[in-house]
Amino acid sequence: MNRSGLAWGLFIGLVLVWGSSFMLMKIALQSFEAIQIGAMRLLFAAVAVLIISRKHFHEFRRADLGPLLLVALMGNSLPYILFPIAVAHVPSGVVGVANAMTPVFALLVGVLAFGRKLRRIQVGGVALGLLGAVLLISPWRAVVPGQEINPNYLLLAILAAGFYGVSINTIGSRLSHLSPRGITLFVMLLTVPMSLGILGVTQVWNTVRMEHFGPAIASLAFLGIVGTGIATVLFNRLIALTTPLMAASTTYLIPVVALAWGVGMGETILAHHLAGMVAIILGVYLVNKKA
Numbered sequence: 092m093n094r095s096g097l098a099w100g101l102f103i104g105l106v107l108v109w110g111s112s113f114m115l116m117k118i119a120l121q122s123f124e125a126i127q128i129g130a131m132r133l134l135f136a137a138v139a140v141l142i143i144s145r146k147h148f149h150e151f152r153r154a155d156l157g158p159l160l161l162v163a164l165m166g167n168s169l170p171y172i173l174f175p176i177a178v179a180h181v182p183s184g185v186v187g188v189a190n191a192m193t194p195v196f197a198l199l200v201g202v203l204a205f206g207r208k209l210r211r212i213q214v215g216g217v218a219l220g221l222l223g224a225v226l227l228i229s230p231w232r233a234v235v236p237g238q239e240i241n242p243n244y245l246l247l248a249i250l251a252a253g254f255y256g257v258s259i260n261t262i263g264s265r266l267s268h269l270s271p272r273g274i275t276l277f278v279m280l281l282t283v284p285m286s287l288g289i290l291g292v293t294q295v296w297n298t299v300r301m302e303h304f305g306p307a308i309a310s311l312a313f314l315g316i317v318g319t320g321i322a323t324v325l326f327n328r329l330i331a332l333t334t335p336l337m338a339a340s341t342t343y344l345i346p347v348v349a350l351a352w353g354v355g356m357g358e359t360i361l362a363h364h365l366a367g368m369v370a371i372i373l374g375v376y377l378v379n380k381k382a
Contacts, residue, residue, distance in 0.1 A: 110348020135315020
């Protein structure tokens with residue numbers, strides 16, 4: 092497979108996996124507290140990455156510790172805690188819109204902090220993709236009759252997307268000399284102390300609800316092993332193959348996958364859903380247009 096084909100294959104695979112994450116968070120919330128979901132997801136991921144990437148310990152350099160800590164915090168620990176909290180209080184579709192803001196933050200952080208040069212057409216692609224995400228979800232429509240959006244919890248989801256923007260640019264600008272597996276190995280191991288601390292402080296062994304424990308722990312295992320561990324390796328590889336902005340553009344299509352899950356559960360596709368999908372796909376095309 093050529094470089095371009097591999098990049099688009101990774102892009103599509105990541106969208107499918109991460110687009111299912113909000114549904115899995117909802118399932119996990121049946122047995123665990125929101126803050127515990129992020130911690131357990133990272134522990135599952137750390138075990139998986141340690142198994143598949145243990146041969147990359149030799150890549151570690153003390154000079155990389157600062158950027159690795161920043162990616163561990165901004166790209167993993169904080170977002171994986173903030174998103175489940177948001178999903179517990181805000182309709183998951185609206186959280187998907189907030190997640191779709193990641194390319195906007197990647198653009199802003201790249202230009203302001205890392206000196207990246209972007210063409211006008213790419214800026215237009217980011218704007219069009221974000222508009223498509225808003226059209227797709229239509230946050231002004233009630234997802235469930237009587238369910239209101241809590242702006243405070245929505246702000247947490249937007250903040251998490253901003254953290255992703257910092258992490259993506261840090262990987263592309265400061266850690267590009269490391270292999271994708273090496274980056275993922277070091278970052279996931281750095282998240283372990285915080286994750287264990289959260290589970291200890293919240294006393295997960297006393298708060299877990301056993302009625303739906305099986306589906307909940309299975310959802311967390313998938314989120315951690317596939318959606319975080321393996322997917323993070325592939326995501327870092329995508330950054331290496333393309334650009335941080337293209338990698339961030341995976342978030343545009345996450346609401347599309349979430350919509351597909353909704354259709355499978357009997358929801359109806361409306362005109363604004365189709366308009367949103369068209370705008371999103373066109374936005375991704377413009378972001379990655381070379382000429």
